[in-house]
Amino acid sequence: MVKKPQEPLTIPKWYFYTLHLMLLSALGGLAYLLSAIPLDFPGLFLSDEKIVTVAHRGASGYAPESTLSSYRLGVKMKADYIEIDVQMTADGELIAMHDKTVDRTTNGTGSVKKMTLAQIKALDAGSWFNEKHPIYARDDYVNERVPTLREIFEAFGKDTRYMLETKDPEEHPGMEEKMWALVEEFDLRKHVAVQSFSRDSLMKIREWDKDVPLFQLLWYNRPARISERALDEIAAYANGIGANYLRIDEGYVDRVKQAGLLIYPYTVNYQVNMENAVKWGVDGVHTDFPDRFLEVIEELDDPEV
Template sequence: MFKKLLQPLRITRLYFYALHLMLLLALTSVIVLLSGHRFDFPSLFFPKEGIVTVAHRGASGYAPECTLASYRLGVRMKADYIEIDLQETKDGQLVAMHDKTVNRTTNGTGRVKNMTLAELQSLDAGSWFNDKYPIYAREEYASERVPTLREIFEAFGKNTRYMLETKDPEEYPGMEEKLWALVEEFDLKAHVAVQSFSKESLVKIRSWDKDVPLFQLLWYNRTARISQAMLTEIGGYANGIGVNYLRIDESYVHKVKASGLLIYPYTVNYQVNMENTVNWGVDGVHTDFPDRFREVIAELDNGEV
């Protein structure tokens, strides 16, 4: 009996790895508790899945932008987020529309804020796409209407995540309150991020929720430059920035990331540009073609590009 006790304990390889995994998880939990921050476990163990695909106005390369058809395609193509630009109607309803007017993407004319929801939803929001992009045209797109944020939430629920943009919030006092009320009504706090060119809009939302991902949008007319002071300021209320891809380069991306902020360039539609963003180390990309971007990521991971 004593001889058996003196023999070395045999530990199987499976037990060895399981023990170390439990120790790693325990150590990670302690770090998270001490830091007080939410931790993204998938990003820890699956870093290659960390590049986020944002379906820009839905999969708008294949279907009329900011319509349920476009958002359905974005979800079907496994985009991490569907991006929703928000305007407000004359009777106070939040709707998905990028432009201030309906002129470009419907058969009507006029400003969104001067139209009631009924007037807005009487318009054809899809035929323009069929005319402009006949290769992707579908007869059913002619029946697409401008959806409300409520209708989008009802359609997709928790089956996707939403990148919500407050467009021109200075023209729509109380827009953020209406947005957040809908997020809470549908229990979607863990499924939304918010972006805006308006710092004030983002600061207001941050005051209601310390965990919701917020992105400060930036636009450059020439080669992008950003100071450390500005990065520090943005980091005080937001998690990252969204910036027009054609004005940035690898050094810009590295500077932003070194400051602790995320960077999601927009709008990246060509393969060479998609490859650049991945190689530069961006955290996410806005694209009209989410399926193409996911293919580029897969090809780079497999060394095919």
């Protein structure tokens, strides 16, 4: 016996209208709720901000500091920034060198500001490293030259970021103007940060670019202390603070961060200090060994690695 097919179920039109009205009302209520709550949409999808690795004078634990070899290693080791100490020669050229004299890191002697670029370019800036660090010595480092800031920008372009430090700008009038002109010539505004012990130097650069990250460098001879007033003054023109790691502690880091400032301590080379800095909540670290610091971060993120 064949059963008679059932007639299709008929749903009244008013049911669809009511269902759609309820759905629209719910969406409207959700939209109103979200509009009342400030949301950081990028923050909903991105993981916690990474800790920044600054290759201090390049990967200077493995190669002659402030040379193209050192900077190449810093880039190869995936540092977020290569740090460049900017000084000006007697003939107005910008070079990468930390000390006021060429004595320690070349085979010459003399004050940078009293020497021409040609005189500095004639010096060997690499052999000293081979003698001091034979375990990392390389033939390529012999006769390494002191690079100009232009040569560094030409070598790496937009393949990295640059932490530029204006060294003793009060002794080198016009340094900031020349440096910033090069930044603009190579279209690197979004690839640089600037640090200095000179407040005036940083404020000058802030006038030219309201977005460039600026770091006020501080040096402490005893356990670091900083007042709320000092932090407020720094926050008025800078984004963060760089302080010598061995004089700060977790409380100092917390105070700086509570003021809305970043903190990048320098120079952190030993694993135990790297681990402490990360646990304290620093935003970045200057190190001669960027590969070691990245390994520490990875191990702390995943202890079983």
